[in-house]
Amino acid sequence: MWRQTKTAIHKVLRLNVLHRHTCRALQSTSAPERALQYTPGQNIHGFTIKEVVSVPDLFLTAVKLTHDQTGAHYLHAARDDSNNLFSVQFRTTPMDSTGVPHILEHTVLCGSQRFPVRDPFFKMLNRSLSTFMNAFTASDYTMYPFSTQNSKDFKNLLSVYLDAVFFPCLREQDFWQEGWRLENEDPSNPKSPLVFKGVVFNEMKGAFSDNERLYAQYLQNKLFPDHTYSVVSGGEPLCIPDLTWNQLKQFHATHYHPSNARFFTYGDLPLEQHLQQIHQEALSKFERIDPKTEVPPQPHWPYPREAHVSCGPDALAPDQTRQNTLCVSFLLPEITDCFEGFTLSLLSSLMVSGPNSPFYKALIEPKIGTDFSSVVGYDGSTREASFSVGLQGMSEQDMERVKHIINQTIDHIIQVGFEEERIEALLHKIEIQMKHQSTNFGLALASYIASSWNHDGDPVELLQISDSVNRFKQALKDNPRYLQEKVQEYFKDNTHRLTLSMSPDEQYLDKQAKSEEEKLQQKVQVLTEEDRKEIYDKGLELLSAQSAPQDASCLPALKVSDIDPVTTRTPVQISSVGGVPVQLCEQPTNGLVYFRALCNLNTLSEDLRPLVPLFCSVITKMGCGSLDYRQQAQEMELRTGGMSVSAQVIPDSSHLDMYEQGMVLSSSCLERNLPHMFGLWRDVFNRPHFDNEERLRVLVMMSAQELANGISYSGHMYAMTRAARHLTPAGDLHETFGGMEQVKFMKRVAEMQDLNHVIRTLPRLKKHLFNPHNMRCAINATPQKMSDSTKHLETFLKEVSGNRKDRKPVRPNTILKPIDPRLESGPTKTLIDDSNYQPCHMKTFFQMPFPVNFVSQSIRTVPFTHQDYASLSVLARMMTAKYLHGEIREKGGAYGGGARMGSGLFTFYSYRDPQSAQTLAAFRRGVDWAKAGLFSQQDIDEAKLSVFSAVDAPVAPSDKGMSLFLNGVTDDMRDAHRQRLFRVSHQDLLDVAERYLSVGRCTDGAAILGPENEVIRKDPSWIIK
């Protein structure tokens, strides 16, 4: 994977804390307590302890070490969290755009000395209970993280990761497969034309079909023009074919060395074991080198610069004439200055975040563009940080005006500064984020410290967030103009600034295709007959290597017997408050209260349903009660951890043609703010503001832009949603709420000259949606605060009871079901029952302005509680790992592909795929492969492990009980599913493959998003959109 790191302020604010065992921290056996026993100077397994620091804010102890023999850096964060994490990162600083660090990231995962099988990384996905496994290439480092809750698994994965990065095979064939190669279009036909193939080559073509990413790349390259940041670490598609296999091996030798490595471990497993294993299996085999990978400081420009670039036109943009982007970027100090970085990221937030920020007022509200540029705010992912602000979706004439406004706004900030309340709200946000407990805390920490540590910053200092908060408060107290002076220094007086504009070029895609063709010809023309023969032979060799059966027995593996035999249960209490069903779930939430409500849409007329997502996205942003939208935003930031509303389609767990349709309200707050949070919801229910057309237009434009931008990134989700549209009633509504239909609907709304019609409709939606008669609620809080929370909820429900109306559902076919199936006479929910629904076969093609495809085929099967559901789930995993991955990714060159089971559908998909019809054929061959039954018990066990690692993924205290509340799935149902998973046999898999997946057995649908396609255009069975 290749990652452009987004702004660091988001990283600070997303720093979520999982603190599951509050009481354990007091016991001497807790992981942080144990770690405090280490002393600086102590030597453990070849490492010397440098520093031991308690970080009470994050409930952890940080231990810093170095490896004596190689100088490798090591940081351990001891914390009572069983979701242990390992990561190793190398400073990778390429000087060309061949994508060498990215291709290397892929190829080291293709086999190593101890594990010489093809792609041990993907194989381990099925031999482990990992909660996360991945690899990232950033601009200046490459990181390999994994996490797991099982100690044996941790050891296994650590062995595989260490061997992969330090002792990879780096075979020529791996380089061809993952990097680039010339090959006959049809490898079995030597007469077919030669083309470029390769996973990274296609991945990067896909990545740069996203204009937002393209812009971000240009911006970084041009703001730091003198060293590694001036090149594309992921690889510029046209430069990738310049890389040789030897250069790749050379880059590995110099960059993937312990002296250039930083190790990070996190969790409750003992540090000694990690150190011993890392020393023995890897580091002891190396001597120290000087890797010379430092990034030199960027020389400061004496004068500002301007630049212009082009991009492809975006067919889905809300307004075709407004597709320009312009932003101004400023070079800031080095990110290793921890406190300055903290200050600047807060300052950036004050400047650009939310409707009260000066840049939002100056740039977004006048509707010059559709949204901020893709790069906005503080970015700490490079050696020197940067700050950017600008707009996308604007017309060319407005460019000068935007530059002027940016300068003006900076002057204005220097003059007036910021309101105290906004600073307070921001600090409150940090407090909440530190208390909120997430399940991937280790990973969040690893990415939070990665950039600064990469340039030898102190990662421990970075973790001491409240020290920075206190220092910040003091600085403001000592000097009320503290922030204004920073703005003067870094924005007004800063000559290292770049103004970069980007415009669409109708010819862009053609020009790109032409340059690729030229590049290809350049390579092909110099080939002799012999070379061609060799290419053909190598293509066949690769194909046969990819198809050869493999012995993976050298890889470590967990067994099915290592899986917990029983489901962990979550006790909840279901009662009724003022006639509204309420679910209470006591959890160690660390002082936060989480509130959810589901309001069903059963009384809403059908024609209004497409508007529900729009209603959800604006309802908490237009103002309410006595608050205008600015005051409301301010109040929400000061008093809550956020308030959001989203549209939901929930398929029933036992009937394919039943579903619940609704809208989920979600918010959290510190216990002390309970009355404020419910007060805000009350005003949203009773007195929402809808009449501000200007405000609505801003929100509509931003939503439409966001949807349009998301397609090239989540195209597979859109393809899957569309493929399932005509298979179940829930699938149909899902397309309306979140599929291509919704994207097009929002585009139309954004293009309307007059939004008054929408404004008149919103109150009608409100009447149906905010009806306590159609509502149920859930609260997750600590046992101590539960009764208090319930009391405030009760007050809220009383205050909104005026909205209570006993309306008739628009469709007669509704059915009541107990919320908790164990309580037959308990509170109920209303489902739509479409028993007469006729699924139908439909194939849809969306022609898109990008060079890769997203392909999906979906088959109607059985609901969650059906006995075959478990077999189909295991089959989907097994087909993915044992067949589809090889066909679609390795042979087909797509970035990813597979099958999944969910919502009663068995769905195939591919991601960033150079093929389309061939991939559909691969899906069909996958079914034949399954029906042939040539898989082993080991294959089945691996698929089960992989299914269980998802089934048993950790759940944060805020989300406990949600599968019952939203989906009606009880612990008993989960346990029955678990037992069925354990029992799935070879015969069961053959059986479900035959009965559900064979052609003609069940109704299926297909969808493709991709570039113009001759084959499909001529095939009348496809509907072209």
Ligand SMILES: [Zn+2]
């Ligand atoms: Zn990649």
